[in-house]
Amino acid sequence: MTPITDEAIAQWRSDTPGADRAIHLNNAGAALMPVSVLQAMTEHLSLEGQIGGYEAAAEAAVGIRNFYEVTARCIGAQARQIAFMSSATEAYNKALSAIPFHSGDVILCTQDDYVSNQIAFIQLSRQRSVRLIRIPDLPGGGTDLDALEQLLRVHRPKLVAVTHMPTNSGLIQDAAAVGQLCRQYDSWYLLDACQTFGQLPLDVAALHCDFLSATFRKFMRGPRGAGFLYTSDRVLEAGLEPLFPDLHGATWTGPDEYVCRNDAQRFEQWEKPYALVLGSAAAVAYADAIGLERIQQRIQSLAATLRTQLSALPGIHNLDRGAQLGGICSFTLPHAEGQWLKQQLDQQNIHSSLQLRDGALLDFQRKNAAWAIRLSPHYYNTFHEIQTTTEAFTEILKRL
Numbered sequence: 001m002t003p004i005t006d007e008a009i010a011q012w013r014s015d016t017p018g019a020d021r022a023i024h025l026n027n028a029g030a031a032l033m034p035v036s037v038l039q040a041m042t043e044h045l046s047l048e049g050q051i052g053g054y055e056a057a058a059e060a061a062v063g064i065r066n067f068y069e070v071t072a073r074c075i076g077a078q079a080r081q082i083a084f085m086s087s088a089t090e091a092y093n094k095a096l097s098a099i100p101f102h103s104g105d106v107i108l109c110t111q112d113d114y115v116s117n118q119i120a121f122i123q124l125s126r127q128r129s130v131r132l133i134r135i136p137d138l139p140g141g142g143t144d145l146d147a148l149e150q151l152l153r154v155h156r157p158k159l160v161a162v163t164h165m166p167t168n169s170g171l172i173q174d175a176a177a178v179g180q181l182c183r184q185y186d187s188w189y190l191l192d193a194c195q196t197f198g199q200l201p202l203d204v205a206a207l208h209c210d211f212l213s214a215t216f217r218k219f220m221r222g223p224r225g226a227g228f229l230y231t232s233d234r235v236l237e238a239g240l241e242p243l244f245p246d247l248h249g250a251t252w253t254g255p256d257e258y259v260c261r262n263d264a265q266r267f268e269q270w271e272k273p274y275a276l277v278l279g280s281a282a283a284v285a286y287a288d289a290i291g292l293e294r295i296q297q298r299i300q301s302l303a304a305t306l307r308t309q310l311s312a313l314p315g316i317h318n319l320d321r322g323a324q325l326g327g328i329c330s331f332t333l334p335h336a337e338g339q340w341l342k343q344q345l346d347q348q349n350i351h352s353s354l355q356l357r358d359g360a361l362l363d364f365q366r367k368n369a370a371w372a373i374r375l376s377p378h379y380y381n382t383f384h385e386i387q388t389t390t391e392a393f394t395e396i397l398k399r400l
Protein backbone atom coordinates (compact mmCIF):
# COMPACT_ATOMS: atom_id res chain seq x y z
CA MET A 1 0.00 0.00 0.00
CA THR A 2 1.36 3.45 -0.93
CA PRO A 3 2.18 5.33 2.29
CA ILE A 4 0.08 8.37 3.18
CA THR A 5 2.44 11.32 3.05
CA ASP A 6 1.93 14.96 4.09
CA GLU A 7 2.10 15.83 0.38
CA ALA A 8 -0.75 13.43 -0.39
CA ILE A 9 -2.91 14.95 2.36
CA ALA A 10 -2.11 18.47 1.15
CA GLN A 11 -3.11 17.43 -2.39
CA TRP A 12 -6.43 15.89 -1.21
CA ARG A 13 -7.20 19.10 0.67
CA SER A 14 -6.33 21.36 -2.22
CA ASP A 15 -8.64 19.22 -4.41
CA THR A 16 -11.43 19.89 -1.87
CA PRO A 17 -12.84 23.44 -2.05
CA GLY A 18 -14.56 23.11 1.35
CA ALA A 19 -11.60 21.66 3.26
CA ASP A 20 -10.44 24.91 4.87
CA ARG A 21 -13.83 26.49 5.53
CA ALA A 22 -14.67 24.32 8.55
CA ILE A 23 -13.64 21.16 10.34
CA HIS A 24 -15.93 18.87 8.42
CA LEU A 25 -16.60 15.85 10.63
CA ASN A 26 -19.95 15.05 9.05
CA ASN A 27 -18.77 12.71 6.33
CA ALA A 28 -21.29 10.09 7.42
CA GLY A 29 -23.91 12.72 6.53
CA ALA A 30 -22.45 14.07 3.32
CA ALA A 31 -18.73 14.41 2.66
CA LEU A 32 -17.09 17.35 0.92
CA MET A 33 -16.93 16.79 -2.82
CA PRO A 34 -13.59 17.04 -4.64
CA VAL A 35 -13.35 19.54 -7.48
CA SER A 36 -13.40 16.79 -10.13
CA VAL A 37 -16.90 15.79 -8.98
CA LEU A 38 -18.12 19.38 -9.05
CA GLN A 39 -16.64 19.89 -12.50
CA ALA A 40 -18.19 16.76 -13.97
CA MET A 41 -21.60 17.96 -12.82
CA THR A 42 -21.36 21.63 -13.70
CA GLU A 43 -19.98 20.84 -17.17
CA HIS A 44 -22.88 18.52 -17.87
CA LEU A 45 -25.46 20.98 -16.54
CA SER A 46 -23.95 23.67 -18.71
CA LEU A 47 -24.14 21.34 -21.76
CA GLU A 48 -27.81 20.64 -20.95
CA GLY A 49 -28.38 24.39 -20.87
CA GLN A 50 -26.71 24.82 -24.24
CA ILE A 51 -28.04 21.92 -26.30
CA GLY A 52 -30.92 20.36 -24.29
CA GLY A 53 -31.10 17.53 -21.76
CA TYR A 54 -31.69 14.63 -24.16
CA GLU A 55 -29.03 15.83 -26.57
CA ALA A 56 -26.54 16.30 -23.70
CA ALA A 57 -27.20 12.75 -22.47
CA ALA A 58 -26.53 11.44 -25.97
CA GLU A 59 -23.26 13.36 -26.11
CA ALA A 60 -22.25 12.06 -22.67
CA ALA A 61 -23.10 8.44 -23.52
CA VAL A 62 -19.54 7.20 -22.97
CA GLY A 63 -19.29 8.91 -19.57
CA ILE A 64 -22.68 7.55 -18.57
CA ARG A 65 -21.68 3.99 -19.49
CA ASN A 66 -18.50 4.54 -17.51
CA PHE A 67 -20.63 5.16 -14.38
CA TYR A 68 -21.76 1.51 -14.41
CA GLU A 69 -18.26 0.28 -15.10
CA VAL A 70 -16.41 2.22 -12.38
CA THR A 71 -19.11 1.59 -9.77
CA ALA A 72 -19.09 -2.12 -10.56
CA ARG A 73 -15.30 -2.34 -10.51
CA CYS A 74 -15.18 -0.61 -7.14
CA ILE A 75 -17.21 -3.42 -5.51
CA GLY A 76 -15.90 -6.34 -7.59
CA ALA A 77 -19.05 -6.58 -9.72
CA GLN A 78 -19.95 -6.35 -13.43
CA ALA A 79 -21.47 -3.24 -15.04
CA ARG A 80 -24.67 -5.20 -15.85
CA GLN A 81 -25.21 -5.73 -12.10
CA ILE A 82 -25.48 -2.00 -11.26
CA ALA A 83 -28.55 0.24 -11.28
CA PHE A 84 -28.45 3.99 -10.63
CA MET A 85 -30.78 5.12 -7.81
CA SER A 86 -31.69 8.47 -6.31
CA SER A 87 -30.76 7.31 -2.80
CA ALA A 88 -29.71 4.32 -0.76
CA THR A 89 -33.26 4.07 0.56
CA GLU A 90 -34.70 3.90 -2.95
CA ALA A 91 -32.21 1.14 -3.76
CA TYR A 92 -33.06 -0.75 -0.59
CA ASN A 93 -36.82 -0.51 -1.05
CA LYS A 94 -36.63 -1.57 -4.69
CA ALA A 95 -34.65 -4.63 -3.61
CA LEU A 96 -37.18 -5.42 -0.89
CA SER A 97 -40.04 -5.00 -3.34
CA ALA A 98 -38.52 -7.70 -5.57
CA ILE A 99 -38.51 -10.44 -2.95
CA PRO A 100 -41.67 -12.55 -3.23
CA PHE A 101 -42.75 -12.55 0.42
CA HIS A 102 -45.65 -14.72 1.50
CA SER A 103 -47.48 -14.89 4.77
CA GLY A 104 -45.30 -16.56 7.39
CA ASP A 105 -42.00 -15.90 5.62
CA VAL A 106 -39.22 -14.80 7.96
CA ILE A 107 -36.93 -11.79 7.67
CA LEU A 108 -33.83 -11.93 9.87
CA CYS A 109 -32.27 -8.57 10.54
CA THR A 110 -29.85 -7.13 13.08
CA GLN A 111 -30.37 -4.88 16.08
CA ASP A 112 -28.54 -2.13 14.21
CA ASP A 113 -30.29 -2.02 10.85
CA TYR A 114 -30.99 1.48 9.56
CA VAL A 115 -34.21 3.12 10.74
CA SER A 116 -35.90 3.28 7.33
CA ASN A 117 -35.07 -0.38 6.73
CA GLN A 118 -36.65 -1.27 10.09
CA ILE A 119 -39.78 0.69 9.14
CA ALA A 120 -39.97 -1.22 5.84
CA PHE A 121 -39.66 -4.58 7.67
CA ILE A 122 -42.39 -3.57 10.11
CA GLN A 123 -44.64 -2.58 7.21
CA LEU A 124 -43.98 -5.92 5.51
CA SER A 125 -44.85 -7.72 8.71
CA ARG A 126 -48.11 -5.74 8.97
CA GLN A 127 -49.17 -5.91 5.35
CA ARG A 128 -47.91 -9.33 4.29
CA SER A 129 -47.76 -11.14 7.63
CA VAL A 130 -44.01 -11.61 7.30
CA ARG A 131 -42.28 -12.52 10.58
CA LEU A 132 -39.48 -10.18 11.61
CA ILE A 133 -36.81 -11.69 13.85
CA ARG A 134 -33.85 -9.67 15.05
CA ILE A 135 -30.60 -11.57 15.52
CA PRO A 136 -29.19 -11.05 19.04
CA ASP A 137 -25.96 -9.16 19.54
CA LEU A 138 -22.74 -10.30 21.14
CA PRO A 139 -22.20 -8.81 24.62
CA GLY A 140 -19.52 -6.46 23.22
CA GLY A 141 -21.70 -5.36 20.27
CA GLY A 142 -22.18 -6.65 16.74
CA THR A 143 -24.28 -9.50 15.45
CA ASP A 144 -23.85 -12.90 17.14
CA LEU A 145 -22.99 -15.21 14.24
CA ASP A 146 -23.70 -18.39 16.21
CA ALA A 147 -27.15 -17.07 17.02
CA LEU A 148 -27.59 -16.19 13.35
CA GLU A 149 -26.70 -19.72 12.28
CA GLN A 150 -29.14 -21.17 14.79
CA LEU A 151 -31.91 -18.86 13.50
CA LEU A 152 -31.10 -19.76 9.89
CA ARG A 153 -31.31 -23.46 10.70
CA VAL A 154 -34.62 -23.19 12.55
CA HIS A 155 -36.46 -20.56 10.46
CA ARG A 156 -35.02 -20.86 6.95
CA PRO A 157 -35.65 -17.12 6.40
CA LYS A 158 -36.61 -15.73 3.02
CA LEU A 159 -34.31 -12.77 3.64
CA VAL A 160 -31.35 -11.84 5.82
CA ALA A 161 -30.84 -8.07 6.00
CA VAL A 162 -27.76 -6.44 7.49
CA THR A 163 -26.64 -2.83 7.71
CA HIS A 164 -22.87 -3.02 7.30
CA MET A 165 -22.29 0.04 9.47
CA PRO A 166 -25.13 1.78 11.31
CA THR A 167 -25.82 5.45 10.82
CA ASN A 168 -25.28 6.29 14.49
CA SER A 169 -22.24 4.36 15.71
CA GLY A 170 -18.82 3.06 14.74
CA LEU A 171 -19.75 -0.64 14.57
CA ILE A 172 -18.75 -2.50 11.42
CA GLN A 173 -20.61 -5.80 11.12
CA ASP A 174 -18.90 -8.94 9.84
CA ALA A 175 -20.92 -8.80 6.63
CA ALA A 176 -18.82 -11.43 4.83
CA ALA A 177 -19.38 -14.03 7.56
CA VAL A 178 -23.13 -13.34 7.40
CA GLY A 179 -22.99 -13.78 3.62
CA GLN A 180 -21.29 -17.16 3.89
CA LEU A 181 -24.03 -18.38 6.21
CA CYS A 182 -26.72 -17.04 3.84
CA ARG A 183 -25.25 -19.06 0.99
CA GLN A 184 -25.10 -22.14 3.17
CA TYR A 185 -28.78 -21.82 4.14
CA ASP A 186 -29.97 -20.41 0.82
CA SER A 187 -31.49 -17.13 2.00
CA TRP A 188 -31.56 -13.91 0.00
CA TYR A 189 -29.02 -11.50 1.50
CA LEU A 190 -29.55 -7.73 1.36
CA LEU A 191 -26.64 -5.61 2.53
CA ASP A 192 -27.01 -1.90 3.30
CA ALA A 193 -23.51 -0.59 2.61
CA CYS A 194 -24.52 3.07 2.72
CA GLN A 195 -21.87 3.98 5.32
CA THR A 196 -19.11 1.65 4.14
CA PHE A 197 -19.13 2.42 0.40
CA GLY A 198 -16.18 4.78 -0.07
CA GLN A 199 -14.95 4.14 3.46
CA LEU A 200 -13.45 0.68 3.00
CA PRO A 201 -12.92 -1.84 0.20
CA LEU A 202 -16.07 -3.80 -0.70
CA ASP A 203 -16.06 -7.00 -2.72
CA VAL A 204 -19.44 -8.53 -3.48
CA ALA A 205 -17.88 -11.95 -4.10
CA ALA A 206 -16.38 -12.01 -0.59
CA LEU A 207 -19.55 -10.53 0.91
CA HIS A 208 -21.77 -13.11 -0.85
CA CYS A 209 -24.61 -10.59 -0.98
CA ASP A 210 -27.52 -10.71 -3.40
CA PHE A 211 -28.30 -7.03 -3.14
CA LEU A 212 -26.09 -4.15 -2.01
CA SER A 213 -27.45 -0.62 -1.62
CA ALA A 214 -25.45 2.57 -1.13
CA THR A 215 -25.33 6.29 -1.72
CA PHE A 216 -22.56 8.38 -3.26
CA ARG A 217 -22.80 11.45 -1.03
CA LYS A 218 -21.31 9.96 2.14
CA PHE A 219 -17.82 8.49 2.31
CA MET A 220 -17.68 8.21 -1.51
CA ARG A 221 -17.73 12.04 -1.69
CA GLY A 222 -20.21 12.17 -4.56
CA PRO A 223 -23.27 14.39 -4.95
CA ARG A 224 -26.51 14.30 -3.02
CA GLY A 225 -29.44 12.58 -4.73
CA ALA A 226 -27.37 9.71 -6.12
CA GLY A 227 -27.12 6.07 -5.07
CA PHE A 228 -26.99 2.63 -6.60
CA LEU A 229 -28.20 -0.92 -6.26
CA TYR A 230 -26.08 -3.99 -6.99
CA THR A 231 -27.87 -7.23 -7.80
CA SER A 232 -26.25 -10.66 -7.97
CA ASP A 233 -26.61 -12.96 -10.98
CA ARG A 234 -28.73 -15.20 -8.74
CA VAL A 235 -31.21 -12.32 -8.43
CA LEU A 236 -31.19 -11.61 -12.17
CA GLU A 237 -31.43 -15.27 -13.17
CA ALA A 238 -34.27 -15.92 -10.70
CA GLY A 239 -36.17 -13.17 -12.52
CA LEU A 240 -36.68 -11.03 -9.42
CA GLU A 241 -38.11 -7.71 -10.49
CA PRO A 242 -39.03 -4.56 -8.58
CA LEU A 243 -42.55 -3.38 -7.97
CA PHE A 244 -43.52 -1.13 -10.91
CA PRO A 245 -40.65 -1.36 -13.41
CA ASP A 246 -41.00 1.40 -15.99
CA LEU A 247 -40.37 1.50 -19.74
CA HIS A 248 -36.61 1.48 -19.08
CA GLY A 249 -36.73 -1.57 -16.79
CA ALA A 250 -39.20 -3.47 -18.96
CA THR A 251 -40.54 -3.63 -22.52
CA TRP A 252 -44.25 -3.71 -23.27
CA THR A 253 -44.44 -6.77 -25.56
CA GLY A 254 -48.17 -7.36 -25.94
CA PRO A 255 -51.42 -5.74 -24.80
CA ASP A 256 -51.20 -7.59 -21.47
CA GLU A 257 -47.53 -8.48 -21.38
CA TYR A 258 -44.11 -7.07 -20.63
CA VAL A 259 -40.63 -8.49 -20.22
CA CYS A 260 -38.01 -7.14 -17.84
CA ARG A 261 -34.48 -6.31 -18.92
CA ASN A 262 -31.97 -9.03 -18.17
CA ASP A 263 -29.62 -6.73 -16.24
CA ALA A 264 -29.85 -4.77 -12.98
CA GLN A 265 -31.19 -1.74 -14.82
CA ARG A 266 -34.59 -3.42 -14.56
CA PHE A 267 -34.54 -1.74 -11.11
CA GLU A 268 -33.78 1.68 -12.55
CA GLN A 269 -36.09 4.38 -13.86
CA TRP A 270 -35.80 5.91 -17.28
CA GLU A 271 -35.48 9.47 -16.04
CA LYS A 272 -32.14 10.15 -14.39
CA PRO A 273 -30.17 13.21 -13.29
CA TYR A 274 -27.25 12.67 -15.66
CA ALA A 275 -25.15 15.39 -14.06
CA LEU A 276 -25.32 13.37 -10.83
CA VAL A 277 -24.58 10.12 -12.65
CA LEU A 278 -21.41 11.72 -14.07
CA GLY A 279 -20.52 13.32 -10.72
CA SER A 280 -20.89 9.93 -9.02
CA ALA A 281 -18.58 8.31 -11.55
CA ALA A 282 -16.02 11.06 -10.94
CA ALA A 283 -16.24 10.42 -7.18
CA VAL A 284 -15.57 6.71 -7.61
CA ALA A 285 -12.64 7.46 -9.94
CA TYR A 286 -11.19 9.85 -7.34
CA ALA A 287 -11.49 7.29 -4.52
CA ASP A 288 -10.06 4.59 -6.75
CA ALA A 289 -7.00 6.71 -7.54
CA ILE A 290 -6.30 7.10 -3.80
CA GLY A 291 -7.07 3.44 -3.03
CA LEU A 292 -9.74 2.19 -0.66
CA GLU A 293 -7.26 0.36 1.60
CA ARG A 294 -5.46 3.65 2.19
CA ILE A 295 -8.73 5.46 2.71
CA GLN A 296 -9.83 2.89 5.27
CA GLN A 297 -6.52 2.99 7.11
CA ARG A 298 -6.49 6.77 7.32
CA ILE A 299 -10.15 7.04 8.43
CA GLN A 300 -9.65 4.38 11.09
CA SER A 301 -6.62 6.06 12.54
CA LEU A 302 -8.27 9.52 12.63
CA ALA A 303 -11.42 8.03 14.19
CA ALA A 304 -9.47 5.98 16.75
CA THR A 305 -7.54 9.09 17.82
CA LEU A 306 -10.73 11.11 18.13
CA ARG A 307 -12.39 8.34 20.17
CA THR A 308 -9.41 8.02 22.51
CA GLN A 309 -8.97 11.76 23.00
CA LEU A 310 -12.63 12.59 23.63
CA SER A 311 -13.20 9.54 25.83
CA ALA A 312 -10.42 10.79 28.12
CA LEU A 313 -12.38 13.98 28.86
CA PRO A 314 -14.53 13.98 32.01
CA GLY A 315 -18.29 13.43 31.63
CA ILE A 316 -18.37 12.38 27.99
CA HIS A 317 -19.39 8.84 27.02
CA ASN A 318 -18.31 7.11 23.87
CA LEU A 319 -21.10 4.89 22.52
CA ASP A 320 -19.25 2.84 19.90
CA ARG A 321 -19.32 -0.92 20.50
CA GLY A 322 -18.08 -3.86 18.47
CA ALA A 323 -15.02 -5.87 17.53
CA GLN A 324 -14.34 -3.69 14.47
CA LEU A 325 -14.94 0.06 14.53
CA GLY A 326 -14.84 2.45 11.59
CA GLY A 327 -15.16 6.14 10.80
CA ILE A 328 -18.20 7.03 12.89
CA CYS A 329 -17.56 8.18 16.45
CA SER A 330 -20.59 8.64 18.69
CA PHE A 331 -20.66 10.40 22.03
CA THR A 332 -23.22 11.52 24.57
CA LEU A 333 -23.22 13.78 27.62
CA PRO A 334 -25.64 12.34 30.19
CA HIS A 335 -26.46 15.72 31.75
CA ALA A 336 -26.80 17.96 28.69
CA GLU A 337 -29.05 18.54 25.73
CA GLY A 338 -27.83 17.24 22.39
CA GLN A 339 -29.08 20.35 20.61
CA TRP A 340 -26.99 22.52 22.93
CA LEU A 341 -23.82 20.53 22.21
CA LYS A 342 -24.48 20.63 18.47
CA GLN A 343 -24.86 24.42 18.63
CA GLN A 344 -21.61 24.77 20.58
CA LEU A 345 -19.79 22.79 17.90
CA ASP A 346 -21.46 24.79 15.10
CA GLN A 347 -20.19 27.97 16.75
CA GLN A 348 -16.65 26.56 16.64
CA ASN A 349 -17.10 25.75 12.93
CA ILE A 350 -16.98 22.01 13.63
CA HIS A 351 -19.47 20.08 11.52
CA SER A 352 -21.18 17.24 13.35
CA SER A 353 -24.54 15.50 13.33
CA LEU A 354 -27.02 15.05 16.15
CA GLN A 355 -28.49 11.56 16.28
CA LEU A 356 -31.75 11.12 18.14
CA ARG A 357 -33.28 8.09 19.79
CA ASP A 358 -35.85 7.37 17.07
CA GLY A 359 -33.03 7.13 14.51
CA ALA A 360 -31.71 3.96 16.16
CA LEU A 361 -34.27 3.03 18.76
CA LEU A 362 -32.87 -0.34 19.84
CA ASP A 363 -29.29 0.84 20.01
CA PHE A 364 -30.10 3.97 22.04
CA GLN A 365 -32.34 1.95 24.38
CA ARG A 366 -29.68 -0.59 25.26
CA LYS A 367 -27.04 2.11 25.64
CA ASN A 368 -29.47 4.10 27.75
CA ALA A 369 -28.73 7.23 25.74
CA ALA A 370 -31.20 9.91 24.67
CA TRP A 371 -29.02 11.25 21.86
CA ALA A 372 -25.54 11.07 20.38
CA ILE A 373 -23.32 13.54 18.65
CA ARG A 374 -21.81 11.87 15.59
CA LEU A 375 -18.34 12.84 14.40
CA SER A 376 -17.18 11.15 11.22
CA PRO A 377 -13.70 12.01 9.91
CA HIS A 378 -12.57 11.36 6.35
CA TYR A 379 -9.08 10.88 4.92
CA TYR A 380 -8.79 14.58 4.04
CA ASN A 381 -9.26 15.59 7.68
CA THR A 382 -6.08 16.15 9.64
CA PHE A 383 -4.80 15.14 13.07
CA HIS A 384 -4.54 18.86 13.75
CA GLU A 385 -8.32 19.14 13.19
CA ILE A 386 -8.87 16.22 15.58
CA GLN A 387 -6.75 18.03 18.17
CA THR A 388 -8.68 21.29 17.64
CA THR A 389 -11.94 19.37 18.08
CA THR A 390 -10.67 17.85 21.32
CA GLU A 391 -9.70 21.29 22.60
CA ALA A 392 -13.14 22.63 21.63
CA PHE A 393 -14.80 19.80 23.58
CA THR A 394 -12.57 20.53 26.58
CA GLU A 395 -13.81 24.14 26.61
CA ILE A 396 -17.45 23.17 25.97
CA LEU A 397 -17.42 20.68 28.85
CA LYS A 398 -16.20 23.42 31.21
CA ARG A 399 -19.41 25.35 30.38
CA LEU A 400 -21.66 22.52 31.55
Ligand SMILES: Cc1ncc(COP(=O)(O)O)c(C=O)c1O
Pocket residue numbers: 028086087088089090114163165166167192194195214215227
Ligand atom coordinates in the same frame (compact mmCIF):
# COMPACT_ATOMS: atom_id res chain seq x y z
C1 LIG B 1 -26.71 3.01 7.26
C2 LIG B 1 -27.57 3.84 6.39
N1 LIG B 1 -28.41 3.26 5.54
C3 LIG B 1 -29.21 3.97 4.73
C4 LIG B 1 -29.21 5.33 4.77
C5 LIG B 1 -30.15 6.09 3.88
O1 LIG B 1 -29.47 6.70 2.84
P1 LIG B 1 -30.25 7.70 1.87
O2 LIG B 1 -30.53 8.92 2.69
O3 LIG B 1 -29.33 7.91 0.71
O4 LIG B 1 -31.51 7.03 1.47
C6 LIG B 1 -28.37 6.01 5.66
C7 LIG B 1 -28.36 7.48 5.73
O5 LIG B 1 -27.85 8.08 6.62
C8 LIG B 1 -27.52 5.23 6.48
O6 LIG B 1 -26.68 5.82 7.35
